[in-house]
Amino acid sequence: MFKIKICGVKLKSDIDAVGESPADAIGLNFFRPSVRYVDPLEPSTLELTRRAASLGLMRVGVFVNEPLESIVEIARAVDLDVVQLHGDETLTFAQSLQDAGIRVIRAIKVPVIVEDRTQNPVVVAVGEWGHAGFHLLLDADAGPQHGGSGKSIDWQAVHAWSAQNPEISWTLAGGLRSDNVAQAIAASGACSVDTASGVESSRGVKSAEMIRQFAAAAEAALAQNRPNAGKNLF
Numbered sequence: 001m002f003k004i005k006i007c008g009v010k011l012k013s014d015i016d017a018v019g020e021s022p023a024d025a026i027g028l029n030f031f032r033p034s035v036r037y038v039d040p041l042e043p044s045t046l047e048l049t050r051r052a053a054s055l056g057l058m059r060v061g062v063f064v065n066e067p068l069e070s071i072v073e074i075a076r077a078v079d080l081d082v083v084q085l086h087g088d089e090t091l092t093f094a095q096s097l098q099d100a101g102i103r104v105i106r107a108i109k110v111p112v113i114v115e116d117r118t119q120n121p122v123v124v125a126v127g128e129w130g131h132a133g134f135h136l137l138l139d140a141d142a143g144p145q146h147g148g149s150g151k152s153i154d155w156q157a158v159h160a161w162s163a164q165n166p167e168i169s170w171t172l173a174g175g176l177r178s179d180n181v182a183q184a185i186a187a188s189g190a191c192s193v194d195t196a197s198g199v200e201s202s203r204g205v206k207s208a209e210m211i212r213q214f215a216a217a218a219e220a221a222l223a224q225n226r227p228n229a230g231k232n233l234f
């Protein structure tokens, strides 16, 4: 299980900064259009995952609408611990990956602007994934960008959904930074958090100091959240 994931790392120095912080997972982005993309075929990518493993960090690979065979091949080639599906992948697709021995996190895209206020946007967005047994990562719907938008979701709506579904394990993502992660954890009840743009000095460029500040703030806030501890599977 990870508590704090720093997503979209590209350099060995990024991994080292994560390893020196209280964060316990890294995300490698395999979605080609992303500014955080790393090429799975480059030997340097395997060096990143090896370095992360040596520091005890969980290695998560982020994929968007990638063919199943390609995900399996990349997951094995660069030695991923978990695959994060962040596109329009179906439940059957995710189950097939699991059948192939790959652990799966499902990203759920929660709309930022909600027109129908009579329904909880998290309940609607989770839909059939709620009882499928996957760990969920609740992120802001970023449209064609798919993720990494820096936009936040409605943390109170997350809290209400989670209170009604205490058996579902999940991670909070979307626009989390060192200056809002404590409030986000308190409001949503999250036991685990994920950030990409919130620890960058410019788009796609990680800052060691921002990683340190984010992870420290998240760790302190998560420690306050013990009633929900143990809810996550990862």
Ligand SMILES: O=C(O)c1ccccc1N[C@@H]1O[C@H](COP(=O)(O)O)[C@@H](O)[C@H]1O
Pocket: 007, 008, 027, 029, 031, 034, 035, 036, 062, 064, 086, 139, 145, 146, 147, 148, 149, 150, 151, 173, 174, 175, 176, 194, 195, 196, 197, 198
């Ligand atoms: O980071 C990206 O560029 C990205 C692209 C496509 C799919 C997912 C992506 N990142 C994921 O989105 C969350 C939230 O990002 P942010 O913190 O709001 O910038 C991030 O943690 C990744 O899991």
